[in-house]
Amino acid sequence: xxxxxxxxxxxxxxxxxxxxxxxxxxxxxxxxxxxxxxxxxxxxxxxxxxxxxxxxxxxxxxxxxxxxxxxxxxxxxxxxxxxxxxxxxxxxxxxxxxxxxxxxxxxxxxxxxxxxxxxxxxxxxxxxxxxxxxxxxxxxxxxxxxxxxxxxxxxx
Amino acid sequence: xxxxxxxxxxxxxxxxxxxxxxxxxxxxxxxxxxxxxxxxxxxxxxxxxxxxxxxxxxxxxxxxxxxxxxxxxxxxxxxxxxxxxxxxxxxxxxxxxxxxxxxxxxxxxxxxxxxxxxxxxxxxxxxx
Numbered sequence: 001x002x003x004x005x006x007x008x009x010x011x012x013x014x015x016x017x018x019x020x021x022x023x024x025x026x027x028x029x030x031x032x033x034x035x036x037x038x039x040x041x042x043x044x045x046x047x048x049x050x051x052x053x054x055x056x057x058x059x060x061x062x063x064x065x066x067x068x069x070x071x072x073x074x075x076x077x078x079x080x081x082x083x084x085x086x087x088x089x090x091x092x093x094x095x096x097x098x099x100x101x102x103x104x105x106x107x108x109x110x111x112x113x114x115x116x117x118x119x120x121x122x123x124x125x126x127x128x129x130x131x132x133x134x135x136x137x138x139x140x141x142x143x144x145x146x147x148x149x150x151x152x153x154x155x156x
Numbered sequence: 157x158x159x160x161x162x163x164x165x166x167x168x169x170x171x172x173x174x175x176x177x178x179x180x181x182x183x184x185x186x187x188x189x190x191x192x193x194x195x196x197x198x199x200x201x202x203x204x205x206x207x208x209x210x211x212x213x214x215x216x217x218x219x220x221x222x223x224x225x226x227x228x229x230x231x232x233x234x235x236x237x238x239x240x241x242x243x244x245x246x247x248x249x250x251x252x253x254x255x256x257x258x259x260x261x262x263x264x265x266x267x268x269x270x271x272x273x274x275x276x277x278x279x280x281x282x283x284x
Contacts, residue, residue: 027237027241028237030228030229030232031232031237033229034229034232034233037229038233044229044233045226048229085245088241088242088245089242091237091238091241091242092237092238092241092242095236095237095238095241096238099236099237101236101237101238101239103236103238103239104284106280106281106283106284107238107239107242107280107281107284109280110242110276110277110278110279110280110281110282110284111242111277111281112277113273113274113276113277113280114242114245114246114273114274114277114278114281115242115245115277116270116273116277117245117248117270117271117272117273117274117275117276117277118245118248118270118273118274119270120266120267120269120270120273121248121252121267121270121271121274122248122270123266123270124263124264124266124267124270
């Protein structure tokens, strides 16, 4: 392993924390917009567009994309991706704290399986770590394109 | 909708009194969410692999993203955020299957182990 590669295995924790915080914040803003929209007397879609939470959430989107590309510039996808799946349980904790949602033990256990599952799928995302992840017989698809595809997968 | 019904619905959204019968209503938006997200990822993958059609596939992907946003909000009217958020993780399963069958990409053994984890997690959350 060359020095450059080992440097790319270092985790940019500051950016990752920012990414996860943005992910959770966007989910909360979307939920707030939906709840706000249901309390208005217009149609759901129109009510949604009138919610400031909705537009703040939309505005955070490009910023989140920028943070994610910053992470991918500094580390490998197979390292960044599993760590970013921590956003699922954190969203649940945030929903519990902010919206007082009552979630059963089974949901928490299920979310743990889901988080670990996504992390494992994500950790198999780059040929540099596990050569089986992406087919070798499609040389026209570069790893950069893989990154672009995977980055948009995390941008929901 | 009468005001009392709206308040009752908002209470449901806040998590109080949320019960299983609503699960059946969520099948359609959740399936659409996962389907559209998978289609979106396929379009982005095609945008990357076919440079001469990049603009078309990217535009389609952005259009699908907007549709996905609408579907996600529909889902949020039916499920608490704490349930809806982890359920959308199932898109990694559908994307893995789609890339395996449509794009003929090989999914590693480790990837399939992760897929099993996602299926178990999804079943536990959906059958809560």
